[in-house]
Amino acid sequence: MPKTARRKKRLDRSVKVRTEGLYALTSWSEITYLLLPRLVLIMGLLSLPFFLDMYWQRVLCAAGIYGLLALGFDFLAEFVGLVCLGGAFFIGAGGYISGLLNAYLGLSPLVCIPIATVAGAVISTLVLVPALRLRGIYFAIVSFMFPLFAVYIIVALSAFGGTEGISALDNLPNQWVEVYLILAAVLVSLFLLRRLVDEDMGLILRAIKDNDQAVKASGISITTYKIRAVFIAALIGCFGGAYLTHLYGWLGISLFGMDFSILPIAATVMGGMGTLAGGVLGALLLTPLSEALRGFGQLRVVLYCFILLLFIVYKPEGFLSYFQRKYHQFELWEEV
């Protein structure tokens, strides 16, 4: 008796739900369907600190900073077409401004951080403006250069504590403020960015990525819009930097370290380019992983590159896009 062959059949869920538009509000089941994965992730993230000890809470804070950088990177790369490798510059600018305000003027961190966020973003944007004429890889190279420049200038002039840095800066009031401040920052930035890319301004930025000549022919100054986009990404990054300074109560040239430029990119690739949330999830996985592998010393970099390679080869879409796709499909076995 011949065995009946079976094959897997995949069906997409109704378009109504997948468009995520107003139509989804037509029934509770569709609203739940869309809200559930979001709520699980957000609630999961918010309740996470209760299950962690002091040390791992710190790791979560660091992951949040990388998450912010990943958001900025994904936004600039996928929605504006600017591959910005200058994440470290954002961290450095925000961190130094906030730390110096605290050390020299004695301002409270809760005052320093907002000032440093805005001032750092203004400085970072001004520095990147001349490079905005460049496209693709050329912008990436130039933006990669700036953190290195900043380090050399600080070392050469022995400014702001030189190579030693400045320590004993004020910390945030307590552990809970620390951890929830960064989680709130990540969630709020994520929410606002996701909104922004579908607003008119976001559409213009995406159009610049697709075809900047046509945007010019439509009577829109692409430089103005690129400046706005960089400012937004810099705001997010500089907040991360200012926060980091007060998290460790220390500032120094390692704020301009390469890690801040590279790890967010790895996180974004893992999570899925262009998903925004993917980069945050990637950072939440990669940062603890690199902590857990601390015992391996330098060898963890190898393992970590290996994981990245696996993603690039086998899941180039990133895990968030993958799970999203699976969530929107029914799978069943049918006989043939």
Place this chain on the structure above:
Amino acid sequence: MKAEVILEVNSISKTFGGVHAVSDVSFALGKGEVLGIIGPNGSGKTTLVNLITGFVQPDSGKVIFKASDITGMPSYKIANLGLTRTFQVMRPYYSLPAFKNLIIPLNSPRVKKTRSGRLGDIDAVAIDILEEIGFERDARVPYKPAGSLPLGYLKRLELARCLALSPEVIICDEIFSGLSMSEIAGLLPLLEKLQMQGVTLVMIEHRLRELFRLADRVIVMNFGQKIADGIPEDVMEDEEVKKAYLGRERKK
């Protein structure tokens, strides 16, 4: 009939490393006129458009639009004055739905000013423009990603992007090229309608039959120079034009 001059090009020149792409070209364009620019491949037609619209800066010469000098002005400012263009190689925003392509020009300072800051539902405005230019709303064509549209629609989208700016002059760079006869037949009435509405059109074309149906006047270019300028019938009879461009076709 002598119309008011809207665009004037004065002995404009551009060289690309020794190649005289455009040399010493001058012409004036009356309001409401339809001007054709023809010439063999590489004769500098597209460069001329790029020079006029600010995408390439001229080495010498002047461009005057509505009595003000726009030479050397950035292209987006020129577009805001009401002088817009389509591209020979279409440049839609592939990742956006077709109607979202028009959100970009609808956000330009020019449109915001003329609509006195209140656009109402900007998406609806975009879809109206697309419907006017032949996107079937019922077939949901305006909602499809621009990347999935066939060539004919993309050409219309190019034109729609210009129309969204409610321009005074549109320069169409080979809008008929690559289209089938029926697609061209669909596009011609649109251009005729624009002509009736008093929009000044400059059309770069290789499809002479279709061009001559619309054009009041034709300029012929060869090796970056203007070799003839006049009404289509006269230009066709010009000896130099025959030699440079049309003559070869007739020998066949």
